[in-house]
Amino acid sequence: xxxxxIVERKSRQKQALRERILEAARRIVMREGFAALxxxxxxxxxxxxxATLYLHFASRDEIAQALCAEGYAQLLETxxxxxxxxxxxxxLRALGRAYVAFGVAHPQTYRLIFMEDPSYTGAALxxxxxAGTGVSGAATAETGGVDEAVAIPAAGTxxxxxxxxxxxxxxxxxxxxxxxSPASGKTNLAPAKSDDDxxxxxxxxxxxxLEELKAAGRxxxxxxxxxxxxxxxxxxxxxxxxxLTCPVFPTVSLDTVVGVALDAWLGPKAAVHSxxxxxxxxxxxxxxxxxxxxxxxxxxxxxxKSQTKSQTQSxxKSQTKPATRPKATRA
Amino acid sequence: xxxxxIVERKSRQKQALRERILEAARRIVMREGFAALxxxxxxxxxxxxxATLYLHFASRDEIAQALCAEGYAQLLETxxxxxxxxxxxxxLRALGRAYVAFGVAHPQTYRLIFMEDPSYTGAALxxxxxAGTGVSGAATAETGGVDEAVAIPAAGTxxxxxxxxxxxxxxxxxxxxxxxSPASGKTNLAPAKSDDDxxxxxxxxxxxxLEELKAAGRxxxxxxxxxxxxxxxxxxxxxxxxxLTCPVFPTVSLDTVVGVALDAWLGPKAAVHSxxxxxxxxxxxxxxxxxxxxxxxxxxxxxxKSQTKSQTQSxxKSQTKPATRPKATRA
DNA sequence: GTCTATAAAGAGATAGAC
DNA sequence: GTCTATCTCTTTATAGAC
Numbered sequence: 042x043x044x045x046x047i048v049e050r051k052s053r054q055k056q057a058l059r060e061r062i063l064e065a066a067r068r069i070v071m072r073e074g075f076a077a078l079x080x081x082x083x084x085x086x087x088x089x090x091x092a093t094l095y096l097h098f099a100s101r102d103e104i105a106q107a108l109c110a111e112g113y114a115q116l117l118e119t120x121x122x123x124x125x126x127x128x129x130x131x132x133l134r135a136l137g138r139a140y141v142a143f144g145v146a147h148p149q150t151y152r153l154i155f156m157e158d159p160s161y162t163g164a165a166l167x168x169x170x171x172a173g174t175g176v177s178g179a180a181t182a183e184t185g186g187v188d189e190a191v192a193i194p195a196a197g198t199x200x201x202x203x204x205x206x207x208x209x210x211x212x213x214x215x216x217x218x219x220x221x222s223p224a225s226g227k228t229n230l231a232p233a234k235s236d237d238d239x240x241x242x243x244x245x246x247x248x249x250x251l252e253e254l255k256a257a258g259r260x261x262x263x264x265x266x267x268x269x270x271x272x273x274x275x276x277x278x279x280x281x282x283x284x285l286t287c288p289v290f291p292t293v294s295l296d297t298v299v300g301v302a303l304d305a306w307l308g309p310k311a312a313v314h315s316x317x318x319x320x321x322x323x324x325x326x327x328x329x330x331x332x333x334x335x336x337x338x339x340x341x342x343x344x345x346k347s348q349t350k351s352q353t354q355s356x357x358k359s360q361t362k363p364a365t366r367p368k369a370t371r372a
Numbered sequence: 373x374x375x376x377x378i379v380e381r382k383s384r385q386k387q388a389l390r391e392r393i394l395e396a397a398r399r400i401v402m403r404e405g406f407a408a409l410x411x412x413x414x415x416x417x418x419x420x421x422x423a424t425l426y427l428h429f430a431s432r433d434e435i436a437q438a439l440c441a442e443g444y445a446q447l448l449e450t451x452x453x454x455x456x457x458x459x460x461x462x463x464l465r466a467l468g469r470a471y472v473a474f475g476v477a478h479p480q481t482y483r484l485i486f487m488e489d490p491s492y493t494g495a496a497l498x499x500x501x502x503a504g505t506g507v508s509g510a511a512t513a514e515t516g517g518v519d520e521a522v523a524i525p526a527a528g529t530x531x532x533x534x535x536x537x538x539x540x541x542x543x544x545x546x547x548x549x550x551x552x553s554p555a556s557g558k559t560n561l562a563p564a565k566s567d568d569d570x571x572x573x574x575x576x577x578x579x580x581x582l583e584e585l586k587a588a589g590r591x592x593x594x595x596x597x598x599x600x601x602x603x604x605x606x607x608x609x610x611x612x613x614x615x616l617t618c619p620v621f622p623t624v625s626l627d628t629v630v631g632v633a634l635d636a637w638l639g640p641k642a643a644v645h646s647x648x649x650x651x652x653x654x655x656x657x658x659x660x661x662x663x664x665x666x667x668x669x670x671x672x673x674x675x676x677k678s679q680t681k682s683q684t685q686s687x688x689k690s691q692t693k694p695a696t697r698p699k700a701t702r703a
Numbered sequence: 704g705t706c707t708a709t710a711a712a713g714a715g716a717t718a719g720a721c
Numbered sequence: 722g723t724c725t726a727t728c729t730c731t732t733t734a735t736a737g738a739c
Contacts, residue, residue, distance in 0.1 A: 054704095156487065157617075163618065163619035163620065267623055269632060271622060272632045276610050279607050279609040305603065422715085423723075424724075431715080431716085
């Protein structure tokens with residue numbers, strides 16, 4: 042039974058190196074963007090030869106997907122505490138603000154998981170995919186189809202599991218699925234929702250809030266929850282994405298834009314109907330940026346926005362078109 | 373005076389080749405994505421040597437920016453006819469739908485101009501940049517700052533100019549600024565709005581509609597037009613961007629999501645207040661996808677969505693990580 | 704398990720002949 | 722103006738010695 046221990050030690054060592062690889066990869070992505078991630082750079086960073094990496098990951102892509110999984114878990118994590126907010130509308134507001142704050146705080150991570158490659162983005166959204174399996178037919182337009190009747194306990198379980206396995210800095214959770222294929226290994230993996238998928242869990246947090254909103258009569262009964270949720274998400278994503286890509290996007294403060302968007306979807310604080318409002322309460326105006334506690338945050342490691350811009354840019358290009366830089370050689 | 377003619381002929385020939393280069397580049401981008409664009413590929417396509425390209429463009433980047441300018445003009449073009457819609461709310465709805473339709477119909481073009489590189493995205497948005505010059509301070513939060521008082525004729529002029537020089541298929545307009553630096557050569561280029569900038573023109577179309585809306589009392593008087601416009605844009609961008617990047621994004625029909633989003637911002641057809649509604653008219657529900665005339669469109673050249681997905685993906689990777697593909701060699 | 708060395712492919716950009 | 726030839730540099734991934 043001694044060999045057992047040796048085997049385990051070796052296994053631990055192997056795991057440890059795997060961690061180091063991911064850690065280095067994560068740092069590179071955060072500093073220089075995903076496009077600048079190369080096997081060589083990782084190898085240099087951990088002071089191993091490139092060949093060694095292939096003993097732990099079959100390809101660069103597999104590393105990328107592992108990073109994505111981390112990113113999703115990290116995002117989900119920021120949602121978890123907010124799921125306890127009693128009022129569903131306020132909960133959705135908080136989720137929205139947290140979502141944007143996350144994107145702005147971790148631009149490269151956000152880019153990686155939501156703006157880079159469809160296969161990366163799709164990896165953690167298996168649940169949605171399974172539900173709305175078709176491409177864009179008028180399939181689930183009725184009112185159900187997806188997880189209309191999800192109970193919050195289910196979401197809570199999944200959330201807790203995902204959150205537990207992930208540290209605050211985003212280290213890979215042992216239980217987190219790193220590759221795509223063996224999706225769960227926990228419950229059924231083929232047909233419906235994979236149940237411990239971060240994307241799914243987030244979706245459930247949102248839809249359950251929406252269900253409550255609807256049940257409370259604050260959302261038009263005729264509104265399809267899924268449609269609303271997707272449009273709402275798109276709005277948030279648009280704000281983040283533009284902010285990351287368009288140099289001049291929020292001409293005004295980001296908080297202000299987010300506030301207006303939340304008002305548009307949830308009403309200026311009071312009761313909600315279609316996505317409408319009771320027109321009385323507009324004493325708030327654009328001062329809706331009161332929850333500014335979570336907005337001025339340190340970016341991934343890239344400093345403030347204008348810096349992030351040029352930095353990201355040069356970094357990106359240094360890999361998209363890595364070659365030559367002959368001016369440095371020549372001039 | 374004969375030499376003049378010869379000079380002109382040569383100049384025409386040079387221009388023609390420049391066109392051919394851009395045309396080839398455009399085709400490559402549309403088919404395989406921007407990441408797959410390389411000088412060699414262009415050279416092969418037009419059957420010239422790579423070196424020749426450098427007589428017309430200083431770098432790959434310059435070609436990319438020329439393509440961006442085309443893309444912006446192309447997008448602006450789709451807006452022009454809609455600027456004549458009388459009702460400002462309906463006009464904004466139409467603009468929104470057209471925007472999304474454009475993004476879906478020309479995924480690679482949209483990616484290039486709005487999702488790729490901040491410098492590309494920023495190139496055509498000089499007007500906005502000039503106005504809100506700072507990065508994100510609470511600068512223009514008051515109510516003006518940008519072009520609050522723009523008249524529609526001004527926009528009309530710029531629009532006409534841009535539209536005239538650009539054919540339906542998106543061929544480079546002779547008058548269109550290809551490089552970044554010589555922004556206009558027409559009016560003042562340094563301080564304020566460059567006036568013939570597509571991004572600016574589009575912005576003006578939108579803000580003027582908003583001004584009318586506000587003047588008609590259908591938009592809360594306290595609402596900052598610029599903020600509203602930016603949030604509205606973000607929503608549309610989010611819908612397009614998610615659709616292009618997230619394999620399963622619109623679980624339901626894209627039109628439905630767009631319709632709900634438009635309702636959220638403009639109200640379900642009737643009068644508008646904050647971004648609210650009169651709660652009466654909800655006989656429409658999600659049947660708001662009546663203007664579906666412009667939605668089922670042929671994509672850039674990439675077929676339907678699911679195909680676009682995998683295709684884009686492999687194409688993208690074929691340049692981001694172009695090397696090796698040794699399985700093909702080996703297996 | 705880890706390394707060295709290298710294959711195989713591609714990129715952007717330039718020098719200099721014609 | 723155009724091409725050939727080349728430089729410099731990058732990448733992923735593997736083979737085989739240790």
